[in-house]
Amino acid sequence: MSGYAKPLPRITPDNGPFWEAARRHELRLQRCLACGQVWYPPAPVCPGCLSDRHQWAPMSGRGTVSSFVVFHKAWFPAFASETPYAVVQVELEEGPRLTANLVDVPPGEIRVGMPVTVVFDDVTPEISIPRFRRAP
Amino acid sequence: MADGATIRDRTAVSGIGVSRFAFAAEETPLGLAAEAFKAALVDAGLTKDAVDGLAINIGWPLGVDYDRFAETLGLRIRFVEQAWTHGRFAGPTLQAAAMAIHTGLATCVACLCGVSFTRERQLLGGPGDFEGTREEGGTHQENPVYGMTAPAAGAALAAQRYFALYGATSQELAAVPIAFRKHALLNPGALMKKPLSLEEHQRSRWIVEPLHLFDCCLVTDGAACVLVTSAERSRDRRKPPVLIAGMQGLRAGRDDVLFGRPGLGLWQQRTFRWTPADDDLLVYRMASLTQRDVGALYTYDAFSPLVWFVLERFGFCGPGEAAKWTQGGRIELGGELPMNTSGGLLSEAHVSGWNSIVELVRQLRGEAGPRQVPGIQVAQWATAWGDSLIFRR
Numbered sequence: 024m025s026g027y028a029k030p031l032p033r034i035t036p037d038n039g040p041f042w043e044a045a046r047r048h049e050l051r052l053q054r055c056l057a058c059g060q061v062w063y064p065p066a067p068v069c070p071g072c073l074s075d076r077h078q079w080a081p082m083s084g085r086g087t088v089s090s091f092v093v094f095h096k097a098w099f100p101a102f103a104s105e106t107p108y109a110v111v112q113v114e115l116e117e118g119p120r121l122t123a124n125l126v127d128v129p130p131g132e133i134r135v136g137m138p139v140t141v142v143f144d145d146v147t148p149e150i151s152i153p154r155f156r157r158a159p
Numbered sequence: 160m161a162d163g164a165t166i167r168d169r170t171a172v173s174g175i176g177v178s179r180f181a182f183a184a185e186e187t188p189l190g191l192a193a194e195a196f197k198a199a200l201v202d203a204g205l206t207k208d209a210v211d212g213l214a215i216n217i218g219w220p221l222g223v224d225y226d227r228f229a230e231t232l233g234l235r236i237r238f239v240e241q242a243w244t245h246g247r248f249a250g251p252t253l254q255a256a257a258m259a260i261h262t263g264l265a266t267c268v269a270c271l272c273g274v275s276f277t278r279e280r281q282l283l284g285g286p287g288d289f290e291g292t293r294e295e296g297g298t299h300q301e302n303p304v305y306g307m308t309a310p311a312a313g314a315a316l317a318a319q320r321y322f323a324l325y326g327a328t329s330q331e332l333a334a335v336p337i338a339f340r341k342h343a344l345l346n347p348g349a350l351m352k353k354p355l356s357l358e359e360h361q362r363s364r365w366i367v368e369p370l371h372l373f374d375c376c377l378v379t380d381g382a383a384c385v386l387v388t389s390a391e392r393s394r395d396r397r398k399p400p401v402l403i404a405g406m407q408g409l410r411a412g413r414d415d416v417l418f419g420r421p422g423l424g425l426w427q428q429r430t431f432r433w434t435p436a437d438d439d440l441l442v443y444r445m446a447s448l449t450q451r452d453v454g455a456l457y458t459y460d461a462f463s464p465l466v467w468f469v470l471e472r473f474g475f476c477g478p479g480e481a482a483k484w485t486q487g488g489r490i491e492l493g494g495e496l497p498m499n500t501s502g503g504l505l506s507e508a509h510v511s512g513w514n515s516i517v518e519l520v521r522q523l524r525g526e527a528g529p530r531q532v533p534g535i536q537v538a539q540w541a542t543a544w545g546d547s548l549i550f551r552r
Contacts, residue, residue: 089320
């Protein structure tokens with residue numbers, strides 16, 4: 024067992040391919056084969072046309088911070104050593120927004136509009152979590 | 160009729176009751192709810208046999224479920240409606256009651272909220288926040304994988320986005336809790352007893368930055384009961400009826416998120432200059448009134464930014480204008496649009512908004528004492544999630 028103590032994602036039939044791709048260090052989201060919409064969070068049908076035909080399309084991994092918050096108290100014990108820690112919302116170039124953390128950016132330097140790019144954090148042999156870093 | 164006018168003024172609130180509010184009550188939610196229910200019966204001059212409908216806002220584990228309540232109080236119920244653990248269902252619960260009365264499914268519906276947030280505090284954040292993984296977080300925007308938890312976090316994300324879009328500040332946001340604290344000081348039933356200054360607001364600890372302690376509601380226990388009946392029956396009660404003039408439902412969809420309003424670009428919302436369309440303001444058309452007729456506005460103020468969002472959502476000001484609009488005492492007693500005159504969730508108690516609905520009824524009956532809005536004829540309940548009811552004398 025790994026020593027990773029923070030909450031891990033709950034893998035479901037809907038989000039399984041997302042986490043399988045992340046394990047290969049790929050950010051993939053569902054793209055509708057009927058109307059082309061790209062959506063998140065993972066879901067069995069397209070929110071645009073209700074088609075259940077989609078592909079798990081690779082994303083650019085590039086986006087901007089659309090909002091963020093800073094936790095000064097650790098509700099989860101495993102986050103205690105990292106407070107204050109930030110949680111950001113990243114708007115991908117392809118449109119959908121993801122919740123994530125930034126790596127190597129102190130909370131005080133985070134700004135709405137900041138360009139970021141995805142990185143993968145191998146937290147267990149099975150799970151790699153997408154996070155973001157400042158875009159070069 | 161498409162505008163819902165057939166229900167205008169046909170139903171009414173005929174009784175209100177509250178339990179004591181406390182930071183950690185000894186009573187269970189069942190005990191608190193029973194206290195509020197009995198108080199409402201006395202207020203209306205009714206016995207329990209008159210109640211044949213139960214509309215419960217917040218069941219187990221924060222509150223009491225309909226079946227346990229009916230059994231405990233020895234009721235004979237023929238119409239039940241129950242929401243789960245979400246406080247935002249105050250409006251929809253009242254609406255269900257009014258619709259049940261209007262369609263003849265019941266003659267007197269007790270709308271009940273009895274909650275103990277302090278007993279179930281772990282639901283409000285951390286490992287016990289089982290909603291953090293609800294269908295990938297959904298509109299809560301919670302995600303334990305990234306340490307994103309607690310309702311305050313979603314509201315903080317909305318506030319940060321609003322600050323960035325419109326140049327609004329935490330100092331401006333402070334006008335909301337400061338106003339409601341002033342109201343609480345005029346309310347003997349309110350739990351917060353000390354004035355709040357801008358400096359204290361700014362100095363207070365972060366709950367989730369950029370929200371300070373005083374931007375977040377109290378965590379309390381308490382209960383409230385609102386009896387809804389037909390306008391006709393309500394005229395025979397002890398107190399003057401408070402008529403339900405109009406209503407509109409809770410919104411949901413990709414443009415609607417918890418703790419925001421459409422257009423902000425939170426979660427999967429589109430970012431655009433959102434202003435209310437006709438369908439977003441159905442409540443006024445149904446009531447044959449406009450915003451200008453509203454003497455006092457009541458909202459679910461779990462977090463300060465929600466007050467800004469409801470003002471923009473219902474067209475009291477334009478998108479991005481609420482920060483400036485709420486300055487200078489405008490939402491205080493004596494101001495142009497007094498809001499949450501009992502102190503609200505921020506300073507009276509967190510009874511999921513029902514404490515504000517009870518206050519609204521008191522105001523329209525002229526029973527609000529030192530907090531009375533002079534000459535008030537119309538009061539509105541409206542939330543940042545788009546649901547609303549308009550009440551009138």
